[in-house]
Amino acid sequence: MRQGAATRGARASHTLQSVGEERAVTNLAGGTAGEGPGPVARLWHVTLSVSGAEAPLAEVRRGLEQLAHDHPFLLTSRYARDHAEIRYWEEARDLHDAAAVALRLWGEHRQTAKLPPWEIVGLEVIDRETYHQRVAAGYGPAPATPVGVHPY
Numbered sequence: 001m002r003q004g005a006a007t008r009g010a011r012a013s014h015t016l017q018s019v020g021e022e023r024a025v026t027n028l029a030g031g032t033a034g035e036g037p038g039p040v041a042r043l044w045h046v047t048l049s050v051s052g053a054e055a056p057l058a059e060v061r062r063g064l065e066q067l068a069h070d071h072p073f074l075l076t077s078r079y080a081r082d083h084a085e086i087r088y089w090e091e092a093r094d095l096h097d098a099a100a101v102a103l104r105l106w107g108e109h110r111q112t113a114k115l116p117p118w119e120i121v122g123l124e125v126i127d128r129e130t131y132h133q134r135v136a137a138g139y140g141p142a143p144a145t146p147v148g149v150h151p152y
Helices: 003-018 057-070 095-109 128-137
Strands: 042-051 074-079 083-092 119-127 148-151
Touching: 042 095, 042 128, 057 074, 057 083, 057 148, 083 095, 095 119, 119 128
Parallel strands: 074 148
Antiparallel strands: 042 083, 042 119, 074 083
16 A cells, blocks of 8 residues: 555644644554554545636646646546546545545645646545445446546
């Protein structure tokens, strides 16, 4: 599994604790800092939706491609002039940590990837089992959905 995502999950716990939440900082093994192994990190399927003022399609595509290059864990991105959707797998201890990382993704990489100044307008984080149940029931993304950056 990706150690980078586990590290981001640990940072998310630390960040959330520093703004008043009563949570312990986790180590990479999933336990609390200074303790032995605790809960194991799990995979979460994340869908992040962003929207804002229209931007040139070529610039939106280039920004999403740069984001995918910088963070190869991104599975697929779809985009239009005024919105985009990013889907990827995140490794985190729990939904709370996966969501915290996802909510920072766009803002933290807006400058480096030259992404449009859009806001997050939607977030879905589901566990791996739920994702596979949806796909099996025909409600998830089509298995043939190509990986990469694509227009709507």
